[in-house]
Amino acid sequence: MAGHSKFANIQHRKGGQDKKRAQMFTKIAREIQAAVKLGGTDPNANPRLFRAMASGRAVNMPKDNIQRAIDKGGGAGAESLDEIRYEGFGPGGIGVIVECLTDNKNRTAGEVRAAFAKNGGNLGESNSVSNSWRKIGEVRYPIAAASEDAMLEAAIEAGADDCTVEGEQHVVTCEMNALAPVSQGLVKKFGDPASAKFVWRTDIAIPIEGDNAETLLKLIDLLDDLDDVQDVYSNEDISEEEMARLAQ
Template sequence: MAGHSKFKNIMYRKGAQDAKRSKMFSKFSREITVAAKMGGEDMDSNPRLRLAVATARAQSMPKDNIQRAIAKASGGDAETYDEMRYEGYGPGGIGVIVEALTDNRNRTASDVRTIFNKAGGNLGESGSVGFMFDRVGEIVFAGDVTDADSMFEAALEAGADEVESDDDGHTIYTDASDLHSVVSALTSELGKDPESAKLIFKPKEPMVLDQEAAEKLIRLIDALEDNDDVQVVFGNYDIPEDVMEALAQ
């Protein structure tokens, strides 16, 4: 479990609980609404919306929920969300970046600061940990889409920079500006939407954590992800598989 939160890692930690799934769908809905409001409801001309919908579909979000989220963007009662980014240090000095969509900046900032403090970390200024990460595109496909060699060839042909394949699936990294074009090319080539496709903060030099440090950090990440306004959390950490297995017991 390295660097940033993915849905499969969250599920590995917590199990497929209905409450968590409902919260996940709520976050997807907010991102879809914001994307539609900013770039229009036509997915062909709105790459952000297209990626948000593809990610939601890959996680089995009901079609009606997706359509309501899109329609909400043009409704008279549609909320206005601000995109916020918070940076700080978690337990053990781990750099943490939090991305949020909020209709109340003061509330969200206060909530995030409180979560950091309770977990033994501290919220910093903008840019305080950003230098520890690269901004890149990340595309995730399930393992049954194709084999590792074929994915490697297809991804590089599409313009990707890096491909990682394991038993869980394939993760493709791109330059931030190439994310949408690579997703389109791979989707066309493979005939299937990715499980997720988004811009992420990839740690430059992840810190390997032991079980005690990992437990403290995961407590912070869990608390942040449980906040309704928080969309995604990134950190410059690497938790070995044996440690993750021990924590999951």
């Protein structure tokens, strides 16, 4: 299935690792805050918080940062964060889904719209992209966490539907309602995952190359750099040779 997170194709192209690390911590902190506000401060009773905290630990987010995010989400003056999904089309007709957590809808809408406009794309109506996609659960582990056979066996035992390898990661997928037991079952065997969350996937992958591919990746980079954006999904099909050329 196509419809990967932005990390699938462009993570290796990113510079400024310290800046990216800080951005990652900020986005995980926001997810922790949102999870606490919706489901409380106990990760054992709040699957969304359990997954967010695991993601933080997996990228060595300091314990103090995680605790501050929990406290901020559960306090009397907790920041109100709205979950918003934007859908649009990039160069070459590539579908793009942008998921955000924001305390200012107008700011976020303007920034997302500008990113599309600057890079040959345009925002669409609600469900203009997602009507041909579906949302599933996904758990990712570094390839070094286990052999392919061991990960597959554990995934099946935990109730997952599939287990594949993408680059340097094991990717376990399942139905949305199975994500909590699947992720918790894998944590018991392999420790914290690189990520465990709901993702958008589609069977429709659109080939793209040349200037369109380059502009599309610039669009995804720009969206990913926005503080309010949590995840970006797109359904381009870029060959390995083209990716190598673009990475130069």
